[in-house]
Amino acid sequence: MKEQLHALLQQSLASLVVDGVLSEVPDNIRIDHSKDKTQGDFASNIALVLSKQAKCAPKVLAEKIVANLADSTEIEKTEIAGPGFINFFMSQGSNSSVIDQIIDQSNEYGMSDFGVNQRVLLEFVSANPTGPLHVGHGRGAAYGATVANLLRAIGFEVDNEYYVNDAGRQMDILATSVYLRYIETDKFPDNGYKGSYIFDIAKQVNGIEKFDIFDGVSADEKDGGDKEKHIDDLIANCKVLLGDDYKTIFDLAIDGILSGIKTDLAEFGVDYKQWFSEQSLVDSGLSKTTVEALQASGHIYEQDGALWFKTTDFGDDLDRVVVRDNGMHTYFASDIAYHLEKFERGYDKIINIWGADHHGYIARVKASVTALGNDADKLEILLVQFANLYRGGEKVAMSTRSGSFVTLEELRNEVGNDAARFFYVLRKSEQHMDFDLDLAKSKTNENPVFYIQYAHARICSVLKQNTGDSSAVDLTLLNNEAETALIKQLNRYKDVLQSSALNYEPHVLAYYLRELAGDFHSYYNSSEFLVEDATLKNSRLQLISAVKQVISNGLGLLGVSAPDSM
RNA sequence: GCGCUCGUAGCUCAGCUGGAUAGAGUGUUGGCCUCCGAAGCCAAAGGUCAUGAGUUCGAAUCUCAUCGGGCGCACCA
Numbered sequence: 001m002k003e004q005l006h007a008l009l010q011q012s013l014a015s016l017v018v019d020g021v022l023s024e025v026p027d028n029i030r031i032d033h034s035k036d037k038t039q040g041d042f043a044s045n046i047a048l049v050l051s052k053q054a055k056c057a058p059k060v061l062a063e064k065i066v067a068n069l070a071d072s073t074e075i076e077k078t079e080i081a082g083p084g085f086i087n088f089f090m091s092q093g094s095n096s097s098v099i100d101q102i103i104d105q106s107n108e109y110g111m112s113d114f115g116v117n118q119r120v121l122l123e124f125v126s127a128n129p130t131g132p133l134h135v136g137h138g139r140g141a142a143y144g145a146t147v148a149n150l151l152r153a154i155g156f157e158v159d160n161e162y163y164v165n166d167a168g169r170q171m172d173i174l175a176t177s178v179y180l181r182y183i184e185t186d187k188f189p190d191n192g193y194k195g196s197y198i199f200d201i202a203k204q205v206n207g208i209e210k211f212d213i214f215d216g217v218s219a220d221e222k223d224g225g226d227k228e229k230h231i232d233d234l235i236a237n238c239k240v241l242l243g244d245d246y247k248t249i250f251d252l253a254i255d256g257i258l259s260g261i262k263t264d265l266a267e268f269g270v271d272y273k274q275w276f277s278e279q280s281l282v283d284s285g286l287s288k289t290t291v292e293a294l295q296a297s298g299h300i301y302e303q304d305g306a307l308w309f310k311t312t313d314f315g316d317d318l319d320r321v322v323v324r325d326n327g328m329h330t331y332f333a334s335d336i337a338y339h340l341e342k343f344e345r346g347y348d349k350i351i352n353i354w355g356a357d358h359h360g361y362i363a364r365v366k367a368s369v370t371a372l373g374n375d376a377d378k379l380e381i382l383l384v385q386f387a388n389l390y391r392g393g394e395k396v397a398m399s400t401r402s403g404s405f406v407t408l409e410e411l412r413n414e415v416g417n418d419a420a421r422f423f424y425v426l427r428k429s430e431q432h433m434d435f436d437l438d439l440a441k442s443k444t445n446e447n448p449v450f451y452i453q454y455a456h457a458r459i460c461s462v463l464k465q466n467t468g469d470s471s472a473v474d475l476t477l478l479n480n481e482a483e484t485a486l487i488k489q490l491n492r493y494k495d496v497l498q499s500s501a502l503n504y505e506p507h508v509l510a511y512y513l514r515e516l517a518g519d520f521h522s523y524y525n526s527s528e529f530l531v532e533d534a535t536l537k538n539s540r541l542q543l544i545s546a547v548k549q550v551i552s553n554g555l556g557l558l559g560v561s562a563p564d565s566m
Numbered sequence: 567g568c569g570c571u572c573g574u575a576g577c578u579c580a581g582c583u584g585g586a587u588a589g590a591g592u593g594u595u596g597g598c599c600u601c602c603g604a605a606g607c608c609a610a611a612g613g614u615c616a617u618g619a620g621u622u623c624g625a626a627u628c629u630c631a632u633c634g635g636g637c638g639c640a641c642c643a
Contacts, residue, residue, distance in 0.1 A: 028583090030583095035586095035589095036586085036587095039586075043586090045585060045586095048585065048623090048624090049585095051623085052623095057623095058623085081586070082585080082586040083585070083586070083623080083624075084585095084586095085585080085586065128643065130643095165643065167643095168642085168643060169642075169643075170642080170643055171643095228642090304641075305641085306641050307641095308641090317568080317569070317639075318639080320640095320641095321640085321641045322641095323641085324641040325641060326641080328641085330640095330641070330642085330643090331642070331643045332643095334643095356570090356571080356636090356637065356638090357637055357638065358637095358638085359569090359570055359571080359637075359638065360569080360570080360637085360638045360639060361638090362570090363569095383570095383571090385571090385572090385636085385637090386636090386637090426579085427578090427579070427580095428579090428580085430571075430572085431571095431572075431579085432571095432572075432635090432636065433578090433579090434577095434578065434579095436578080439578090439592090442605095447605080448591070450605055451591090451605075451606090453605090454603080454605050454606075455606095457603075457605090458602085458603055458605095458606085461602075461603055462602050462603090465602060466602090507579095507580080508580090511579095511580065511590080514590080514591080515590085518590090521606055521607065522606095522607065522608090524602080524603095524606070524607080525598085525604095525606065525607040525608080526607080526608095528601070528602065529602060530602050565603090566603095566605075
């Protein structure tokens with residue numbers, strides 16, 4: 001319907017170009033769903049946009065545009081309003097035809113082929129496997145999974161990926177922490193992982209000799225020493241004394257934590273196509289050859305014994321080290337290789353979802369992409385802000401270091417997956433959010449998840465009570481205020497879905513569903529559905545069936561269930 | 567200090583690729599169940615869109631400055 005209006009406007013503008021009123025037809029003609037019913041169903045600001053080009057007042061131009069519009073049975077009337085908006089009032093039949101479309105296409109309704117034949121790589125969460133996911137990761141998980149769903153709904157082929165940082169020092173600290181819990185010493189490094197999950201992993205270790213790995217190590221911070229050096233010494237001792245057994249502990253630690261993360265995400269409705277190992281980049285030699293490639297193209301220089309990548313040539317603030325003076329590759333070096341590898345897989349679009357605290361890394365990663373001859377515009381980095389938890393009106397204190405954080409699993413158990421998924425995407429991703437645990441748990445009208453689910457359940461309940469023949473339907477009977485509003489809302493769904501997806505903004509869909517549910521609840525209170533007149537009854541049931549379908553489809557994309565009863 | 571980001575109703579937030587009287591929820595106040603699920607509906611009150619300039623026919627939206635909050639500025643990952 002909107003497409004037809006678009007074509008009609010384009011035609012009209014083209015004829016005005018022939019008449020010499022306009023010099024050219026713009027390629028971005030905007031048509032919006034009117035926010036107020038007195039302004040019709042659709043509105044265009046095109047006359048305001050082009051008034052300068054036409055050298056006449058917007059209202060005058062609007063009249064010319066309307067006069068040149070071809071006749072259409074879909075349009076009941078047009079009006080010029082305000083400073084020069086053109087308002088389109090569509091015929092009732094044109095508006096209500098959406099109901100049939102929704103019923104026909106059922107679960108598929110709303111989908112489109114906008115992104116057909118385009119492949120997207122979406123990397124998200126990618127938390128270090130040094131402990132269970134916490135509520136901060138949960139937001140990235142919910143956001144990423146929903147963005148993937150939205151993009152798929154409009155035709156993109158999306159591959160979800162989790163980058164596993166299984167190489168490097170943090171993993172050694174993890175393994176050493178596990179070993180220390182295994183030998184049950186009362187000494188523990190300041191920098192070790194202190195969480196209770198370390199004990200659980202340590203319990204699975206058996207048959208490995210218990211050495212005193214504190215022999216000869218430098219002092220820890222609490223004893224006036226350097227905590228970094230202290231733990232590095234412990235790791236070194238651990239490796240030497242344990243020999244092959246070190247790898248056994250190491251693998252046990254990472255496998256244990258990673259499988260926990262996988263289970264957690266799967267239960268949260270978040271699925272991955274691939275878990276990409278950082279270590280695999282080292283093993284395959286790609287990390288090394290990537291640095292060599294940068295060297296060959298003259299982007300690397302040596303200083304103080306380290307190799308620096310001249311990212312400032314590509315807009316970064318400072319140059320960055322890729323190989324340390326001890327010969328170790330930095331995390332950044334792996335990241336360069338990883339992104340190169342991503343580009344080589346031939347995706348049309350590569351999206352990374354990062355915690356907002358990593359925003360400082362965007363410039364250097366994009367620099368590396370450009371330096372290696374790829375198009376950095378293909379790489380989009382979306383940022384997700386932290387979530388603050390509130391319970392009983394008080395902010396829940398969290399600190400990763402001390403191990404006192406609320407895990408994603410605890411959150412899911414406390415508020416349920418539906419509420420967690422919905423609350424996480426209810427706010428714009430780059431916006432700080434306050435997550436009110438009490439509200440998410442409440443089964444009252446304060447809770448938007450239940451408000452929407454309730455609308456769905458209510459419709460199911462009504463439909464269940466219907467008896468009799470349902471063949472006689474006349475959608476033109478749906479013309480009271482509540483019905484008109486509801487039909488108008490249904491007509492918006494496809495556009496909402498598309499813009500929500502293209503802008504990576506799930507909250508737009510979440511807000512829409514709340515509005516749709518609200519319009520339904522109003523309708524429910526103002527009109528009776530199961531009336532004597534069979535044709536009217538069937539028509540109303542068709543309408544609310546369509547509402548039920550759209551709620552179900554929309555919630556599905558958000559990863560939230562649409563129960564028949566609650 | 568430099569960079570990024572945010573500042574909209576008591577509270578939590580939409581609206582930001584410039585457009586018509588700035589919107590929801592919650593909270594407050596007052597109404598609606600002999601009727602399909604009251605986990606609902608209706609209504610009222612509530613605003614210097616942080617502040618000040620600028621661009622424009624038109625600014626919550628774009629530009630600059632100031633104030634205030636968050637984050638980032640490692641040969642860590």
